Amino acid sequence: MEKQLSQKFYEAMKDLEPRYPNKKALILPALHQAQAECGWLPPEVLAEVAAYIGVHEAQIREVASFYTMYNLKPVGKNHLRICTNVACCLRGADELMSYAERKLGIACGETTPDGMFTLSEEECLGACTTAPVMMANDDYVENLDINGLNDWIERAKNER
Ligand code: FES
Known part of the structure; x- marks a missing residue:
């Protein structure tokens, strides 16, 4: 099997290994x-992680498919994850999702043809007190409204 992960990946894992005596905790x-x-x-990367950890590939897939933060299909340069759980829903998450779909011209779960944006729905992001919330790449955007969402998308477009 041809390696997909770089030397940097293996070096990062080597650094972490002393803190995780049970290697499965490194998953x-x-x-x-x-x-x-x-x-x-992708499946080849999951297989390589499984080989590194020393478990069956199915175990790695189980973990990766449980957490929504892991992408099991390609995503765009900007990944917008709008929480649509109760607190966010009560404060307009559905309208935000509809707006994002119209603005980007894609449905939830899709990526724009230019690969710039992927739109996803999230379960509770754990920031209910500042609902509605979106994760935009690695950042939380709290107390989101249509203007804030529009501004975020426009900024990302201009950073091409
Ligand atoms: S319901 Fe959206 S952050 Fe909790």
Whole structure:
């Protein structure tokens, strides 16, 4: 099997290993590192992480598919994840999602043809007190409204 992950991945794992005497506990950091490197987690990468950890590939897939932060299909340069759970829903998340779909010309779960944006729905992001909330790449955007969402998208477009 041809390696997909770089030397940098293996060096990062080597640094972490002393803190994780049970190597299986390294699954989450390994998936984070692999995703940071590849942008998403294709089957070959999951297989390589499994080989590194020393578990069956199915176990890695189970973990990766449980957490929505892991991308099992390619995502755009900007990944917008709008929380549509109760607190956010009560404060307008559905309208935000509809607005984002219209603005980007895609449905939730899709990526724009130019690869710039992926739009996803999230369950509770754990920031209910500042609902509605969106994760925009690695950042939380809280107390989101249509203007804030529009501004965020426009800024990202201008940073091409
Ligand atoms: S319901 Fe949206 S952050 Fe909790």
